[in-house]
Amino acid sequence: MVPGMDEPIIRTVSRGVNQSGVRDHNVRLLLTLLQRHGPMAGSDLARLANLSPQTVSIILREMESEGLLARGAPVKGKVGKPSVPMRLAEGGVLSLGCKIGRRSAVLLLADFRGTVREELRLTYNYPMPEPIFAFLRDGMETILSKCSPAERSRICGIGIGTPFELWKWSDLVDAPAKEFASWRHVDYQAELARFTDLPVQVVNDATAGCQAEHIYGRGKEFRDYAYFFIGAFIGGGIVLNHSVYQGHQGNAGALGSLRSFGPQGESQQLIDTASIHLLEARLAENGHDPRDLWTQPQDWSSFARFVEPWIGRTAQELAKASLSVCAVIDFEAIVIDGAFPDAVKHELVERTRRYLVNQDMRGLIAPQIEAGVVGFNARAIGAATSPLFERYFLNGNLRLQG
Amino acid sequence: MVPGMDEPIIRTVSRGVNQSGVRDHNVRLLLTLLQRHGPMAGSDLARLANLSPQTVSIILREMESEGLLARGAPVKGKVGKPSVPMRLAEGGVLSLGCKIGRRSAVLLLADFRGTVREELRLTYNYPMPEPIFAFLRDGMETILSKCSPAERSRICGIGIGTPFELWKWSDLVDAPAKEFASWRHVDYQAELARFTDLPVQVVNDATAGCQAEHIYGRGKEFRDYAYFFIGAFIGGGIVLNHSVYQGHQGNAGALGSLRSFGPQGESQQLIDTASIHLLEARLAENGHDPRDLWTQPQDWSSFARFVEPWIGRTAQELAKASLSVCAVIDFEAIVIDGAFPDAVKHELVERTRRYLVNQDMRGLIAPQIEAGVVGFNARAIGAATSPLFERYFLNGNLRLQG
DNA sequence: AATAAATAAATAAATTAGATTTACATATTG
């Protein structure tokens, strides 16, 4: 049995449970445990899940016969019968992810272990619906044509990561306001339905990044954390109870909208004080081409003169923002990632930690400040996980539909 | 940790489900639905819970025979057999709640429909463990002695609502630092175990207020909201997915620690800029007795000269704080309550609404600003609900154990 | 080195819990 169903129903608190619900839950639980902890024997899964070995055995054999799980080499060296570790099968489930950003859109195909199989990119001066949907249509055709029929049948959906209320961005991205307003009425489901039958999930782009870090990166280390993704504009995501929380309207973790203060004490938002577009502007002012930031993603050394003060300012803002979010939820950690070189990321994290200790922490529990590991493609990879969670994994928190 | 315990055990996502787990869930679900929606027929419950009428029937009869539910008069006037509305039985479950505050402690006995049966109060200049535990011991004896044996057996626990890290308050409450530090190592479970076998839950006081508003007040109207309780010091709680979220360490909703700014632009916390102790200080400066604020809880008209500007300042702070929290979670609403007259509360809410529209709301969804209805006793009533949730109601979010 | 004992894993068979389905009695409206 594949745990998912044709018409995904929101799991509200107010839902009764019956036997098939139990099985669905337990199947998802075992898949989720294998995803989080890596290959494991049935006996270990039974202990971890608090299920009887027999129940686990039955579910594992079923999933194995469906091709979702693969059998590892028996582990010897301990007393007793050798255990057979089970793992998520390579290519057992595939999904598509798309990220729509300030400078580029990415479409990729990944499997449920996080391996990216194909990746396509479209760059632009500012995003517009028509070229992006054309890119998706052609891109999907390209990608699907490389898949065997068996592989194609294992693709469980496509996730789109896009900023919240993109249509309000026209001034930020120097796009003609009128033309740009067409984003307002874009219906992703409807547009994609023109050329694909796959289920479509729409997620906030930074929340998608958070999702990627959560399942393929450092997220598993923490129960509750806030995630900052610093791209052209800073965004965020939040994790509660080991699950990404999207929020009622999909706008939880809108960390770019946290209050901040400009140099003259005027009220600003984090997006105005801790984003790469500030660095772009500084480069442009000084006669450099800001697009080099994106074309040389792992080497910003030629701009060091501008990058250094930007890191300082950004770290200061992140330290304050970290405490603001910890007043709302007692996060264990703050995870910072972004579209910048690893060296920049680690310097930023280090300095944020140093600024943090100087803050007023009365009534708060200081969070750990940690660097994310997924990096550039986090948003697209995370978008691809949405269909997986919809059908195969367990998500403790409610999620949006569609 | 206060609202928590030494080793918090957590119900993780990673738990398998079996038949008895299913029954437990469904029983709690029906109780929770009756609590939230009021009396209802089995047929309605079945539709709402998405369970078969038969399942609901069996569970209802069982709970009725246990005395948890009572049968209402059959409802006629519609085609078909009249339906029999079932309701939470008066006194079906009882619990104790205690709030420890700046100026007073309260102990009360309530039933699971929210009716307060007994209420005792202890006032002091500042809270200290010994007199408070003595008050609890004597108070419980007083209250229990008025109960029949049957009633006593229906008391399912005691909840304690107390501020986080109380021992750090000595300067705020003008208590001798050394003596006050004894709060640090207080173990509520152990202290109460000296004179009662009831299970003890410790919760943050403002979170308890939130819990009370959530189940007996306006909370049911919203799926996600932040709650401010303005007492001597401001505190908060948060609700996600129709359930109070306490957080990993019990310190979620530490809204008093939100960043704010003093008159000279210096960094402060909301607790310093939006609490009743500011008003107390102003009264004291002007030769009034600040304790009158607490002894005349429904009439502050004699201090109008000071109350009026305090409301203005507080509303301004609340408006900013509201948006800060909405950047973390896309709350539908902000609910404001406190230990002040209803007239003050409504003026505060009204003015917060007006200030809100002048804020920078880019990237955010404006929350509704609403007044809570539980008021003064919210924290103690809410504390009493903790044992109820532990045993009888459904809480979508994980909670701390112990 | 050969063999027996102990241990852990995996699974088949029997049992059990609790949900759903089916069928029906009942009380009401129109």
Next chain:
DNA sequence: CAATATGTAAATCTAATTTATTTATTTATT
């Protein structure tokens, strides 16, 4: 009286647990 909805008894079904068995291995003993 027909239609309709509620509420429950009996039968059925799903998926869990429990009990018992097989299997592969390590460890101790001869």
